[in-house]
Amino acid sequence: xxxxxxxxxxxxxxxxxxxxxxxxxxxxxxxxxxxxxxxxxxxxxxxxxxxxxxxxxxxxxxxxxxxxxxxxxxxxxxxxxxxxxxxxxxxxxxxxxxxxxxxxxxxxxxxxxxxxxxxxxxxxxxxxxxxxxxx
Numbered sequence: 001x002x003x004x005x006x007x008x009x010x011x012x013x014x015x016x017x018x019x020x021x022x023x024x025x026x027x028x029x030x031x032x033x034x035x036x037x038x039x040x041x042x043x044x045x046x047x048x049x050x051x052x053x054x055x056x057x058x059x060x061x062x063x064x065x066x067x068x069x070x071x072x073x074x075x076x077x078x079x080x081x082x083x084x085x086x087x088x089x090x091x092x093x094x095x096x097x098x099x100x101x102x103x104x105x106x107x108x109x110x111x112x113x114x115x116x117x118x119x120x121x122x123x124x125x126x127x128x129x130x131x132x133x134x135x
Contacts, residue, residue: 025074036088
């Protein structure tokens, strides 16, 4: 008879979310933020047009889904993780023509975009609704 020993791992990827042995989302958030920065930089390099509405639309289509994918599972309450996620949006909107002089909140008001906290709250409330009324 052969005894199979299960290897011990520190992290595993399940449905696209990296889960650590201590169930903290730090590794997933760091990987996600790195991928978001790559895509945001690719948007700035790929478009000849510097029209902010076009660049923001590309950001919403290609970058924001990375933030919102399974956010219920990996959503962090730690300020350093939240700031890491915000840094992508802060950097992207700061590079838009004419928006560098504005603060982070002012940029989002002028671009008519909801803040990260509001999007996370909306997603959480939507899941609560689904749990209560659809299960």
